[in-house]
Amino acid sequence: MRNDEFFIGWQASGPPGVMGFVKVRAFALILGALLVAAVAMTSQRPFASSNFEFGVERPFEGRLEHVPYPVLSVDRPGSEEESHWLLTVFGKRGADEFTLPLDGHRVALRGSLIHRDNAVMVELLPDSIKDLGPGTPRQRSAATSVVTLDGEIVDSKCFLGLMKPGQLKPHRACATRCISGGVPPVLLVRDEQGPPTYYLLVDEDGSAVNDRVLDYVAEPVTITGRLEELGDLRILRANPEKYLRR
Amino acid sequence: MGHDYQAVQWNPQKKRYDGLLALGVILFLGAFIGGGAALFPEATAETLLLRGLGTASFFLLHVVLCIGPLARIDTRWLPLLYNRRHMGVTMASLAMAHGAFALLQFHAFGDVNAFVSLFVSNPRWDSLAQFPFQPLGAAALVIIVLMACTSHDFWLANLTAPVWKALHMLVYVAYGLLVLHVALGVLQAETSPLLVALVAAGVLTVGTLHLVAARKDSCDDAEMGPLPAADDGWIDACAPEDIEDGRAKIILAAGERIAIFRSGNEFSALSAVCQHQNGPLGEGRIIDGLVVCPWHGYQYKPRCGQSPEPFQEVVPTFALRLQGGRVYLNPRPLPLGTDTDPLHVETSHA
Incomplete structure (x- = not known):
C-alpha cells in the first residue's frame, strides 16, 4: 500500500495516518507484553514452603556439637529427645570458626531461623554466643x-x-x-x-x-x-x- | 546532530514515546512481580524481582530487534524506530538490575570475589547440559551496556558512523548469548513447555522479520541496478518523469546507492545513505527545500549535501546532466560539500 505521509520525529506531531497506525500497534504491543509477563509468571514451578526469618533475631540455648558440621542440640519440650539445628553465619559461610572452640559446651546465642518442614537451621550472630559450660556428652548412634x-x-x-x-x-x-x-x-x-x-x-x-x-x-x-x-x-x-x- | 550535545533532545513525540515505554515496563513488572507474589505467596521478593527484571529485559530486547526490520517492511513503523535509543537504554537498565541482583544473590558474600565466582563456580564447560549459563549472560550484559553507553549521537560522531554501526551490530551477538543464557539456565530448571514456547516464538519472530526485511532490500537492490555506464562513465539513470516531486529514485552505481531527488523542476543527486546511523536517506523527502532522512529527520541541502547550520553532517553529491530527454548521473562523487547547481529540466520534459 502506498503511503504518502512522511514522519519526522523532531516535529511536534506526526502525520495522522502513521500515528494512528503506530498507536494501535503500540497498545497491542503493551497488551502482548502483559500476556508474556502473565504466561512467564504463571509458568514458574511452585515455590517451597520454606522460610528465612530475615531480620528477626531470636534467643536459642543448647549444646554445640560438630557432626562434623556445627549443630545446636536443643531439648524438645516434653520429650527425652533432642532436635539438632544446623548452624551457619551471615553470607555464604560456615559457622565452624565460631563454634569449634566451644564444641560440647552448652551455649546461649541469638540468630535467625531458617526452616523447611521439620528441618531447622539457625543463622547465628557470632558475637552473641555465650559459653554456659560443658554439656552432657552426646549420644551417637552407630552406622545403621x-x-x-x-x-x-x-x-x-x-x-x-x-x-x-x-x-x-x-x-x-x-x-x-x-x-x-x-x-x-x-x-x-x-x-x-x-x-x-x-x-x-x-x-x-x-x-x-x-x-x-x-x-x-x-x-x-x-x-x-x-x-x-x-x-x-x-x-x-x-x-x-x-x-x-x- | 549538532555541536552542543544534550543528554536528550526532548520533543513532544519523544515524551509520548517514553511515557508509553515507561507504562509498558511498569505494567510488565507489576504483572510479573505483583502477580507472582499473589499467585505464589511462598516466593521470595528477590527471586520474583530477579526473574521479572530478566524477563522484561529479554522481552524488550526482542522488541528492539524487531523494530528495525518492521520499519524496513512498512515505513509506518518508523515512529517506533525514531526513539529506539530510549528503548535500548531502558532494556540495558533492566538487564543491569537483573545482573546486579543475580551477582549479589548467587555470588556475593562468599569466599571468593563475586566477579571471580561468576566464572569459576560452575566448572562444567565440557558439558552442554551443565554448561555455565551465567557467564553467557554476563558477556551479553557487557555488550548491551557498552551499546547503551555509546548510543548517544556524541559517540556516533566521535567513533565515526562505520565504527559505531559495527559496534552496535554486536547486539546480535548479545542476543545469541542471551538465548543460550535462557535456554541453558532457567529453561533447564523449569518444567512448563509454555516457557520454551515463548522463547521459541521470540527467536522465530526476530529471525523471520529479519529474513523478510533482507529479502525486500534484496528485491529493491535488484530493481534499482546496477546500471551500466556509458564510455564516458556517465549513467543513464532515468527519465525525469520517473521521479515524483519531493521524492528520489535510488540507483545502484559503482557499488553505491545514489538518490536522485526531484524538487519541482530541479534534480540533485546525493548519497542514498544518511551520515547518521547509515539511514536510508534515499527514501526520504524534500521538505522546505531540504532532503530529510526518514529515520531520525536529519536534513541535507540538495545542492551540496551539507546539513544546515549549525549542523555539520555532509553526504557526497553527484553531477547530473540531461541528455536526449534523460537524466544522466556521473557516479564519481564530487568533493564533499561542493556547491552544485541542480539540474533544471523544463516543465514540458518533467
Missing part, C-alpha cells in the same frame, strides 16, 4: 545401614529456606559458593509421595567433604554410603571420589 541414593547435592542453607529455589542448575553457582564457604552440603532426595529428604554428606571417616563435592553440585548423582541417624539428622558417610554422575 548401607544405602544407595539418587539425588542432587545442594547447600543446606539455601535449600532450607534462604533461597527459592535453593536447588537445580540456576542455583548451582550459589550452592557452590555456600558449600565452598563452609555451609554443610546435603544430598537432596526427592520423593514424589512426600517432602524431599536430605542427608548431610560426610566422608567415610565422618569428616567434612565441602571441598570434595564442588564439582558435583546441582547435578544428578548417585551416592552409595552408610546411613547414620542422629536423632532427626540423617548423615550419609561416603567417599566423594565414588560419587557417580547420572
